[in-house]
Amino acid sequence: MSPTYERLALAIADDPEVLALLETVPVAKRQPNLLFGVLRLLGGPVHDPAACHDFTVANWPGVAAQLRTRATQTNEAGRCALLLPALATLPQPLALLEVGAAAGLGLYPDRYTYRYGPYRLGAGGPVLDCALSGAAAPTRLPDVVWRAGLDLNPLDVTDPADLAWLAALVWPEQRHRRERLLAAAAVAAADPPRLVPGDLVDDLPALAAQAPSDATLVVFHTSVLYQVPAARREAFTALVRDLPGHWISVETPEVLPYAGLPAAPDERLHNVLARDGVPLAWTRGHGEAMAWFG
Structure with a gap:
């Protein structure tokens, strides 16, 4: 369990603006771990849900592009x-x-x-x-x-x-x-x-x-x-x-x-x-x- 991602997931679940943006990508690309990985890859402030909201909205074209091309591939x-x-x-x-x-x-x-x-x-x-x-x-x-x-x-x-x-x-x-x-x-x-x-x-x-x-x-x-x-x-x-x-x-x-x-x-x-x-x-x-x- 990641407390950081738990806080962020709860915030996004109650964030109509970000949810509306997510509806513009394929359903399979709306996975929380995929979104959070993309945000971290792009330097998003995932530790602060409010700042992460602003980052996601401001950088949505880049976020969406990464969501469409990336996949979760944990290599442990x-x-x-x-x-x-x-x-x-x-x-x-x-x-x-x-x-x-x-x-x-x-x-x-x-x-x-x-x-x-x-x-x-x-x-x-x-x-x-x-x-x-x-x-x-x-x-x-x-x-x-x-x-x-x-x-x-x-x-x-x-x-x-x-x-x-x-x-x-x-x-x-x-x-x-x-x-x-x-x-x-x-x-x-x-x-x-x-x-x-x-x-x-x-x-x-x-x-x-x-x-x-x-x-x-x-x-x-x-x-x-x-x-x-x-x-x-x-x-x-x-x-x-x-x-x-x-x-x-x-x-x-x-x-x-x-x-x-x-x-x-x-x-x-x-x-x-x-x-x-x-x-x-x-x-x-x-x-x-x-x-x-x-």
């Missing part, structure tokens, strides 16, 4: 801490293919540092903290020999404008996430990933076929499928189950339902980590915690 490297226990047990080396890759920061689980309580693994990139329960911490990093991403609108981590957009999408209070984003972006920029514009059903088989045959293919995604219509989700899950290799997902149980899930650790929003359709753990949205039950 911290989620690699959720993937690592599932990746570490697979036959190495690995060929990673991320669906909904954005700028591809999730494709470098072998180049980040992890801290699961007192256990530390790795020596480069940002330090990813994850409270792990129900399982032992991984003892090795994966051996990744091929990495590629698929996204409708891939971002270029070496492009300052794309990096600025990713940073603008991080909530104002979460400075640690912004710092982590920039550190992960530096890792990716040193060896830019291969990112292919395309659809998760139509274009996945061709990209998966390019993975080296002597590596274990792992198709994965984190908090992506909620943006995909139900029929396309079903088509994707049917497709990915038939691909060679393994499938790792981190999604809400409403998006990818499972029978017989144990109770979540608490009442906060949790995703489910699953491998090949088998649920393994409850996870928090940005990788800050996971409770293993599989």
Whole structure:
């Protein structure tokens, strides 16, 4: 929860002038997080609702232009801490293919540092903290020999404008996430990933076929499928189950339902980590915690 965005959302909900402006853009572009990200990208004073109103009205042509061309693409490297226990047990080396890759920061689980309580693994990139329960911490990093991403609108981590957009999408209070984003972006920029514009059903088989045959293919995604219509989700899950290799997902149980899930650790929003359709753990949205039950 962002107190800054909560205040701003409540103010806009009671602001007929801004609401009227929002009605001039497509319905899909009226998302609060998209609007707030655009305002931050353009230097809007999001901490002050009254000043933000004035900024939005005065700069509406620029705001509207960004709303029409941008999309929310949270690229949270911290989620690699959720993937690592599932990746570490697979036959190495690995060929990673991320669906909904954005700028591809999730494709470098072998180049980040992890801290699961007192256990530390790795020596480069940002330090990813994850409270792990129900399982032992991984003892090795994966051996990744091929990495590629698929996204409708891939971002270029070496492009300052794309990096600025990713940073603008991080909530104002979460400075640690912004710092982590920039550190992960530096890792990716040193060896830019291969990112292919395309659809998760139509274009996945061709990209998966390019993975080296002597590596274990792992198709994965984190908090992506909620943006995909139900029929396309079903088509994707049917497709990915038939691909060679393994499938790792981190999604809400409403998006990818499972029978017989144990109770979540608490009442906060949790995703489910699953491998090949088998649920393994409850996870928090940005990788800050996971409770293993599989």
